[in-house]
Amino acid sequence: xxxxxxxxxxxxxxxxxxxxxxxxxxxxxxxxxxxxxxxxxxxxxxxxxxxxxxxxxxxxxxxxxxxxxxxxxxxxxxxxxxxxxxxxxxxxxxxxxxxxxxxxxxxxxxxxxxxxxxxxxxxxxxxxxxxxxxxxxxxxxxxxxxxxxxxxxxxxxxxxxxxxxxxxxxxxxxxxxxxxxxxxxxxxxxxxxxxxxxxxxxxxxxxxxxxxxxxxxxxxxxxxxxxxxxxxxxxxxxxxxxxxxxxxxxxxxxxxxxxxxxxxxxxxxxxxxxxxxxxxxxxxxxxxxxxxxxxxxxxxxxxxxxxxxxxxxxxxxxxxxxxxxxxxxxxxxxxxxxxx
Amino acid sequence: xxxxxxxxxxxxxxxxxxxxxxxxxxxxxxxxxxxxxxxxxxxxxxxxxxxxxxxxxxxxxxxxxxxxxxxxxxxxxxxxxxxxxxxxxxxxxxxxxxxxxxxxxxxxxxxxxxxxxxxxxxxxxxxxxxxxxxxxxxxxxxxxxxxxxxxxxxxxxxxxxxxxxxxxxxxxxxxxxxxxxxxxxxxxxxxxxxxxxxxxxxxxxxxxxxxxxxxxxxxxxxxxxxxxxxxxxxxxxxxxxxxxxxxxxxxxxxxxxxxxxxxxxxxxxxxxxxxxxxxxxxxxxxxxxxxxxxxxxxxxxxxxxxxxxxxxxxxxxxxxxxxxxxxxxxxxxxxxxxxx
Numbered sequence: 001x002x003x004x005x006x007x008x009x010x011x012x013x014x015x016x017x018x019x020x021x022x023x024x025x026x027x028x029x030x031x032x033x034x035x036x037x038x039x040x041x042x043x044x045x046x047x048x049x050x051x052x053x054x055x056x057x058x059x060x061x062x063x064x065x066x067x068x069x070x071x072x073x074x075x076x077x078x079x080x081x082x083x084x085x086x087x088x089x090x091x092x093x094x095x096x097x098x099x100x101x102x103x104x105x106x107x108x109x110x111x112x113x114x115x116x117x118x119x120x121x122x123x124x125x126x127x128x129x130x131x132x133x134x135x136x137x138x139x140x141x142x143x144x145x146x147x148x149x150x151x152x153x154x155x156x157x158x159x160x161x162x163x164x165x166x167x168x169x170x171x172x173x174x175x176x177x178x179x180x181x182x183x184x185x186x187x188x189x190x191x192x193x194x195x196x197x198x199x200x201x202x203x204x205x206x207x208x209x210x211x212x213x214x215x216x217x218x219x220x221x222x223x224x225x226x227x228x229x230x231x232x233x234x235x236x237x238x239x240x241x242x243x244x245x246x247x248x249x250x251x252x253x254x255x256x257x258x259x260x261x262x263x264x265x266x267x268x269x270x271x272x273x274x275x276x277x278x279x280x281x282x283x284x285x286x287x288x289x290x291x292x293x294x295x296x297x298x299x300x301x302x303x304x305x306x307x308x309x310x311x312x313x314x315x316x317x318x319x320x321x322x323x324x325x326x327x328x329x330x331x332x333x334x335x336x337x338x339x340x
Numbered sequence: 341x342x343x344x345x346x347x348x349x350x351x352x353x354x355x356x357x358x359x360x361x362x363x364x365x366x367x368x369x370x371x372x373x374x375x376x377x378x379x380x381x382x383x384x385x386x387x388x389x390x391x392x393x394x395x396x397x398x399x400x401x402x403x404x405x406x407x408x409x410x411x412x413x414x415x416x417x418x419x420x421x422x423x424x425x426x427x428x429x430x431x432x433x434x435x436x437x438x439x440x441x442x443x444x445x446x447x448x449x450x451x452x453x454x455x456x457x458x459x460x461x462x463x464x465x466x467x468x469x470x471x472x473x474x475x476x477x478x479x480x481x482x483x484x485x486x487x488x489x490x491x492x493x494x495x496x497x498x499x500x501x502x503x504x505x506x507x508x509x510x511x512x513x514x515x516x517x518x519x520x521x522x523x524x525x526x527x528x529x530x531x532x533x534x535x536x537x538x539x540x541x542x543x544x545x546x547x548x549x550x551x552x553x554x555x556x557x558x559x560x561x562x563x564x565x566x567x568x569x570x571x572x573x574x575x576x577x578x579x580x581x582x583x584x585x586x587x588x589x590x591x592x593x594x595x596x597x598x599x600x601x602x603x604x605x606x607x608x609x610x611x612x613x614x615x616x617x618x619x620x621x622x623x624x625x626x627x628x629x630x631x632x633x634x635x636x637x638x639x640x641x642x643x644x645x646x647x648x649x650x651x652x653x654x655x656x657x658x659x660x661x662x663x664x665x666x667x668x669x670x671x672x673x674x675x676x677x678x679x680x
Contacts, residue, residue, distance in 0.1 A: 184571070191572070192572055216577065216582075220584050233572065238556065239556030240556035240560070240581060243556060255612050255615065256613070259608070262609070269602070272596055
């Protein structure tokens with residue numbers, strides 16, 4: 001049986017702000033009867049939007065804030081300034097025990113810096129990581145880190161593997177998730193020093209079901225449930241994949257429009273392709289988790305529309321229900337590291 | 341007017357060996373009347389295959405060898421052993437002035453190590469790089485490095501930018517190629533230390549038309565002609581892109597097969613999609629250049645079929661004709677580096 005969930009939502013973040021987020025919240029409250037939300041943002045226009053979209057008053061609370069963190073605010077400066085920013089106040093709700101998790105579509109770097117500062121990292125975790133799911137072969141393939149850490153030590157990659165494995169098993173119910181390290185070449189001696197050292201740590205540990213190195217093409221063969229890499233590689237691969245998928249979709253659409261007969265058949269083609277396209281719609285997989293923190297923080301794509309933001313809310317609900325930080329902490333408890 | 345080209349071909353490399361390569365050579369000799377080839381490999385079966393595919397005797401020469409470098413031979417060991425390997429002897433043809441360039445579908449690491457040892461690197465180049473073209477929006481986007489260098493200094497990334505720019509302009513005739521650094525985030529202060537330092541070197545130099553950082557998704561928007569990154573990132577992105585394109589193609593094919601009506605329309609759909617699929621067929625873009633060496637070395641995909649190997653031969657012909665090593669050397673001549 002699932003327990004009720006309280007989610008703090010930064011309604012000012014993202015490209016479309018409250019006008020997109022409030023309707024998504026309304027939809028989510030309908031879909032998830034035991035969800036309560038704490039909406040953090042400017043009273044005007046949020047209060048009016050809540051009324052307009054008929055949010056049930058007993059299921060939401062509005063915390064008014066006066067500042068907003070912008071996409072190009074340097075992460076370091078948001079630590080010192082903007083004390084009343086919606087993103088900061090949303091994270092504080094988690095820190096102070098008022099919410100089980102928080103969700104923002106704002107500046108990723110700022111979200112990470114504020115979360116680390118306000119919530120702290122879990123005992124045994126050097127650096128938090130960002131994780132998202134790629135839709136592969138009807139399942140989720142969890143990829144981390146996606147940009148929080150540009151260079152990663154072997155130990156950090158090992159920690160990412162443990163955190164990703166817990167997330168895949170607790171949030172998505174995958175039994176003994178297969179964890180792989182993303183590498184160039186699948187042989188043991190291939191790749192960077194840190195990746196090879198991380199592989200050694202993983203082979204010697206029984207904390208995760210480590211299945212070895214995989215190469216870039218194997219990401220889309222479903223060979224692993226969790227794929228670990230440093231944040232530079234993960235960010236570039238994720239964005240390149242999104243870019244390529246969008247590009248190919250456009251190319252195919254243009255090709256099919258070129259013939260008159262196929263233009264007439266467009267509704268039929270759309271119908272046939274719809275399930276495939278929906279299954280791979282990045283919007284449906286929106287909601288990246290910041291793992292390794294003392295609390296649940298979920299990041300939505302900045303350009304999420306109403307449907308995509310709803311998906312991120314659902315993801316935040318799942319992660320909050322799973323009590324992931326506690327589970328990761330328990331998994332790492334007692335693990336001793338060789339002195340650096 | 342183009343001049344005649346002599347190409348040394350390692351006919352033993354790749355997954356399919358001479359049975360695939362000799363027919364590809366026969367086809368290429370027909371297509372390129374001023375091409376001469378030096379085929380390096382085992383007399384049996386190569387001599388017989390040449391006869392069978394009617395290679396004109398005056399346009400090819402067979403150099404018999406007795407050893408083959410295997411896919412899992414460690415690069416370091418091939419330097420010491422296998423003195424009569426087909427790959428080594430093919431590179432020696434370039435070193436000794438008998439060929440304008442060489443081509444192999446064998447072990448990439450071994451090809452790089454042998455090429456460096458036999459040909460040497462160009463004055464001013466610290467490390468060679470591997471470059472290939474991605475088909476984007478009807479044009480080529482050149483990506484390097486693709487795996488020769490796992491970690492790259494700022495200076496190496498700068499060198500890759502110069503080499504890639506020369507290649508794009510001399511081999512593909514792009515005027516003032518737009519060169520970008522692959523990064524996470526497009527802002528100047530984003531990314532790893534080495535990428536930011538490389539950006540500084542590029543901004544201060546007038547050797548290339550540097551257009552700034554691009555993110556992974558921009559790779560497929562045609563925002564740059566040459567994209568520079570370290571070999572780990574490049575290898576993972578290239579393979580992930582190939583994997584994703586293949587995966588999506590399969591998913592779309594399955595979706596279209598699910599409806600009886602669409603199955604009947606399959607020939608029509610195939611016809612409409614064929615130009616798009618061919619334009620993005622990795623086979624047609626086969627042939628990665630090893631840049632920064634004192635000689636032309638081109639690498640074919642190991643799993644290239646006859647058509648794909650023919651594309652690699654054409655690519656090797658273009659690179660050999662362009663005299664790329666000399667042009668890169670001239671471009672770097674007189675460039676002074678700050679003392680390390």
